């Protein structure tokens with residue numbers, strides 16, 4: 001084991017200065033729910049751990065006309081029920097209820113969940129469905145990156161050495177005509193999803209689909225947009241006909257998941273079909289209801 | 290590089306030295322020597338290492354020791370003793386909710402937290418509280434009965 005230092009900045013600028021100073025050897029610790037495993041098992045050997053536990057200003061949830069801003073340190077348990085105050089976060093709040101277990105959700109942060117970039121992450125699928133973006137701050141400035149651009153591969157992100165993820169922005173949408181939903185499948189409660197599908201639909205009064213987003217999780221390294229399925233829906237009437245079933249078929253036809261000990265590739269493909277239909281039906285019901 | 294870690298465990302203060310990569314579980318078991326907190330999977334899946342930090346449940350293998358610096362920890366040793374069992378411990382014994390006993394410390398802390406937050410849980414509440422506590426012997430039904438029996442006793446009073 002190399003010598004490892006543990007630093008506890010109290011402000012974002014202090015944290016960024018430490019990250020800049022220690023470069024590649026520095027790693028951020030938020031809730032530690034993944035970091036503790038990586039460190040204890042020697043899978044990573046950073047020279048400096050920058051704990052953001054005492055960094056202030058990263059725990060707020062605020063809504064403006066543009067959308068809801070969620071601080072990176074907001075814990076997953078705090079997101080459960082957050083849709084009471086911020087209804088556009090309904091799909092996120094419901095999805096988080098089933099993430100891991102209460103022990104993990106007590107300390108796991110939203111920023112950590114995003115940065116972990118687990119291929120089976122439910123959170124990144126929901127955030128992609130909601131067109132969310134993240135703010136990255138460094139000693140030399142800040143930038144905003146969409147979740148789709150941020151998650152680059154399994155366990156890989158666009159975060160650069162020296163950058164801290166400070167907040168997530170979920171854009172607002174018209175709750176009277178649009179809605180989002182998320183469906184996941186697990187074999188045992190508390191497991192990572194075998195497959196998860198997020199959907200967003202926006203309808204006009206006649207049931208014609210103005211906008212749609214379908215995002216599939218755990219069938220490749222990153223959340224994957226089901227463009228063919230979206231194409232079947234956008235601009236078409238999708239209420240009271242077989243459009244949603246067609247979209248399920250198309251989403252399934254365009255994924256190529258590898259099998260694992262929990263589920264074969266064929267099984268996952270079937271799940272994509274079923275979960276896409278279910279999540280679309282839920283979003284449509286909410287958007288028309 | 291070792292750092293001082295100061296913890297209040299079951300109302301007693303402890304000062305130990307830990308490496309940044311040591312988990313809270315390492316600090317409690319190896320640093321302080323309280324081995325009631327069990328270690329099974331070491332990767333966050335089983336919940337045998339569950340303790341309370343400032344009243345919040347945590348899997349102690351999933352947190353660095355230094356993250357808990359200055360905090361108050363409750364382990365199974367703080368719940369009751371062989372001479373003075375916590376009511377939940379007595380109920381677990383009475384309902385046969387212990388087989389090999391490996392999951393029991395974590396189960397009991399989860400049960401304690403559940404009743405502290407919600408003194409009259411439904412069966413469904415109890416079962417979903419155990420999502421993060423695996424029992425390979427399968428005592429869930431008996432543990433659920435034990436917890437519900439305590440909740441009922443409280444209601445009768």
Ligand SMILES: Cc1cc2nc3c(=O)[nH]c(=O)nc-3n(C[C@H](O)[C@H](O)[C@H](O)COP(=O)(O)OP(=O)(O)OC[C@H]3O[C@@H](n4cnc5c(N)ncnc54)[C@H](O)[C@@H]3O)c2cc1C
Nearest residue numbers: 028030031032033034035108109111112113115121122165
């Ligand atoms: C047993 C288990 C089951 C799980 N099940 C699920 C599940 O079903 N669905 C799901 O979606 N997730 C699941 N997770 C993942 C869990 O949500 C994440 O591990 C957790 O949210 C990580 O957050 P953390 O704050 O603890 O991050 P940490 O462990 O502290 O950090 C994780 C990573 O993010 C980096 N990081 C953290 N915060 C920042 C920041 N602000 N800026 C830059 N980098 C940062 C760290 O350097 C590290 O690389 C599970 C995890 C476990 C252990």
Ligand code: FES
Nearest residue numbers: 330331335336350
């Ligand atoms: S030893 Fe911590 S969850 Fe299994």
Ligand code: FES
Nearest residue numbers: 388392424425426
């Ligand atoms: S009693 Fe044996 S693991 Fe639960």
